[in-house]
Amino acid sequence: MIKILGHSIALLVCGVALSACQSTQHMVDTMRLKQAKNSTTGQANVTIYCSGTEDCQFERVDNLKIVDSVSRRVNHEAIKRGYVRLQASSSSQPNALYLTVPAKQQEVVVRFYPISQDRAETIHVIHKFVANQKYTFKMYRDRSKHAGSLLNVSVPDPLCVDLQQGQRTIRRFCRPYDALTGLGEFVEQKI
Numbered sequence: 001m002i003k004i005l006g007h008s009i010a011l012l013v014c015g016v017a018l019s020a021c022q023s024t025q026h027m028v029d030t031m032r033l034k035q036a037k038n039s040t041t042g043q044a045n046v047t048i049y050c051s052g053t054e055d056c057q058f059e060r061v062d063n064l065k066i067v068d069s070v071s072r073r074v075n076h077e078a079i080k081r082g083y084v085r086l087q088a089s090s091s092s093q094p095n096a097l098y099l100t101v102p103a104k105q106q107e108v109v110v111r112f113y114p115i116s117q118d119r120a121e122t123i124h125v126i127h128k129f130v131a132n133q134k135y136t137f138k139m140y141r142d143r144s145k146h147a148g149s150l151l152n153v154s155v156p157d158p159l160c161v162d163l164q165q166g167q168r169t170i171r172r173f174c175r176p177y178d179a180l181t182g183l184g185e186f187v188e189q190k191i
Helices: 002-036 076-080 150-154
Strands: 045-051 055-061 084-086 097-102 105-116 119-128 134-141 159-165 168-175 187-189
Touching: 045 055, 045 105, 055 097, 097 105, 105 134, 105 159, 119 134, 119 159, 119 168
Parallel strands: 045 134
Antiparallel strands: 045 097, 055 105, 084 097, 105 119, 134 159, 159 168, 168 187
């Protein structure tokens, strides 16, 4: 009984220490981001946001990592280049970050968490971004009416991501549900 209690206390202490360490890491990231807010890159930039789910994170822009998928920490090099900005009071808050990147063709990889923090849906988009514009990657479920067989009606609604320039949707990607595998790829749709 004493041995079990000792192990429980040790696990509790480890959990508190780990939580404090993660909190400290987010505080360091937040301070770095607030300092970077004052820096400018001197180029014609675009701002890129993500929305529509409880949380979303930018994984990378071209070959530059932005937020690590495991530690969920912001890459110091991305902060140093001025690519990452803070729109919340802390980097640990949902959807706290947005990007300000050079206006050119770039690959942007975004992780959305539509159900829980344990399961990410990732989309890769190559787009030519126009200077001085605001872009938003917005995830949602396509709740359009299903028709046909019971199988067609019973499948989950597809996940979609709209790329918006300002308030206008310029590109749409949807991932239909595959009844055989349960998986699907994001495919660009006509608008």
